[in-house]
Amino acid sequence: MSVSQLPSQPTDSNSSGATDVTPVVALKELVARLHREQNKIQDLLSSLGFALRSFNNLNQFLELIPLMATRVTDADGSALFLYKPNGQVRLEQLHWQDSRQRKSIRKALENATSQMTMLPNAAPATNATGALNDQMHRCLGADMQVFGTAILVKHTERGWLYVLSRDPEYSWTETRQKLVRLVADQTAVAIENDELAVELRKKERLDQELEIGAEIQRRLLPRQCPSIAGIALAARCQPANRVGGDYYDFIPTNHNPTQPNSKDNLENSRWTLVIGDVMGKGVPAGLIMTMMRGMLRGEVLHSHTPAKILQNLNRVMYADLENSHRFVTLFYSEYDPQTRMLYYSNAAHNPPLWWHAATKNVTRLDTMGMLIGLEANSQYENGQAQLEPGDIIIYYTDGLTDAAAASGDRFDEDNLISNFCVACRYCSSPQEIVDYLFDQVHEFIGADKNNTDDVTLVVLQVK
Numbered sequence: 001m002s003v004s005q006l007p008s009q010p011t012d013s014n015s016s017g018a019t020d021v022t023p024v025v026a027l028k029e030l031v032a033r034l035h036r037e038q039n040k041i042q043d044l045l046s047s048l049g050f051a052l053r054s055f056n057n058l059n060q061f062l063e064l065i066p067l068m069a070t071r072v073t074d075a076d077g078s079a080l081f082l083y084k085p086n087g088q089v090r091l092e093q094l095h096w097q098d099s100r101q102r103k104s105i106r107k108a109l110e111n112a113t114s115q116m117t118m119l120p121n122a123a124p125a126t127n128a129t130g131a132l133n134d135q136m137h138r139c140l141g142a143d144m145q146v147f148g149t150a151i152l153v154k155h156t157e158r159g160w161l162y163v164l165s166r167d168p169e170y171s172w173t174e175t176r177q178k179l180v181r182l183v184a185d186q187t188a189v190a191i192e193n194d195e196l197a198v199e200l201r202k203k204e205r206l207d208q209e210l211e212i213g214a215e216i217q218r219r220l221l222p223r224q225c226p227s228i229a230g231i232a233l234a235a236r237c238q239p240a241n242r243v244g245g246d247y248y249d250f251i252p253t254n255h256n257p258t259q260p261n262s263k264d265n266l267e268n269s270r271w272t273l274v275i276g277d278v279m280g281k282g283v284p285a286g287l288i289m290t291m292m293r294g295m296l297r298g299e300v301l302h303s304h305t306p307a308k309i310l311q312n313l314n315r316v317m318y319a320d321l322e323n324s325h326r327f328v329t330l331f332y333s334e335y336d337p338q339t340r341m342l343y344y345s346n347a348a349h350n351p352p353l354w355w356h357a358a359t360k361n362v363t364r365l366d367t368m369g370m371l372i373g374l375e376a377n378s379q380y381e382n383g384q385a386q387l388e389p390g391d392i393i394i395y396y397t398d399g400l401t402d403a404a405a406a407s408g409d410r411f412d413e414d415n416l417i418s419n420f421c422v423a424c425r426y427c428s429s430p431q432e433i434v435d436y437l438f439d440q441v442h443e444f445i446g447a448d449k450n451n452t453d454d455v456t457l458v459v460l461q462v463k
Helices: 016-054 058-073 099-113 127-140 174-220 263-268 282-300 306-324 412-426 430-445
Strands: 077-083 089-096 145-153 156-165 231-238 246-252 271-278 328-336 341-347 353-355 362-364 383-386 392-396 455-462
Touching: 058 077, 058 089, 058 156, 058 174, 077 099, 089 099, 089 156, 099 127, 127 145, 127 156, 145 174, 156 174, 174 282, 231 246, 231 430, 246 282, 246 455, 271 282, 271 392, 271 455, 282 306, 282 328, 306 328, 306 341, 353 412, 362 412, 392 412, 392 430, 412 430, 430 455
Parallel strands: none
Antiparallel strands: 077 089, 077 156, 145 156, 231 455, 246 271, 271 328, 328 341, 341 383, 353 362, 353 392, 392 455
């Protein structure tokens, strides 16, 4: 049968077939519109995430926030408020769809916040926040709907993100709240990342300055031990931090000025051997150590006795040390190669240990004397020791004897004396003694731990 021969069907515009088609089309259009909206929101949030990863400038990122908040919530505009360090509210960024109204909206928002001060760690539902909302309604007009969410950085309120609408039908739905919360959270991440970057740059600058300070200090300490007739020397300084407060030095005192670079002249001249410790660690102690080094080298040129040199040094440094609330321990000695005599004076430093080769006994080199910087008119005593071939002296700072094991026990002086006697019997050179004693300290505190104080050791052996 041909199509033309088919029986005709009655047509009725109100038939059930026609009425069934219309809801299906409307549903399809609704689904398509919702799908488009979902894609738009996903694209906006993806763009915001990309900006968060890519932008190095916080202000560039913050410029996007009100625009994104406006788009994802279909509002007329959005405003980002942040707190200044003093707690005052500041309008950071504004987006308004109608460019003709943008200027008046900005002025109204600035007027609303000009007298507002909010505590940065206030809870979202505080009177201060409510006051801000009231101010915004008063300045923007009763027809403006205002909805906002807090920007929280490490559980601390740092500002607010508001969406604004003049549509009377506009509703603050749960979906819109979640979307604005997402944008606010991205804002909080950007703020925290920027603050971390600022702190990192500060740390990098500080690290660079510390490294420069450490390099200067390394250059001020002797690069190698001098050649002195009749004795052999070795030394090591190990700061707890990059810059330390320990100090040791070798200074020629009376070589012939007409032949200042003569090797024989330097070897046979009288030499100063000094060790000191500034109370404390780090940069402040390092600065005081550097100042003390310069002043001491100036005092040595006057050819005074050791006690007089310490007295003059104390008098010169007293005011600066008193202001810094720090003190210095110092052991000063002069060795005469012609007589093998060691002249010394002590300003409350750990007494050097003297191992007598003939008797295999250990005695301390000590005199009465106060800390440098404790009293302006401190008096010091002179002492002297006649050294014999094979005798060994160690100068050290308290970082050696105060080294602590995991149990809390200290290495202490008795332990040092015991290990020193072993080293004197079995080590063939001052450098071996230095290495042996440092190894014993590291073994005592634990191989995986570092000493918490600066450690300095100088070994003198009479040939």
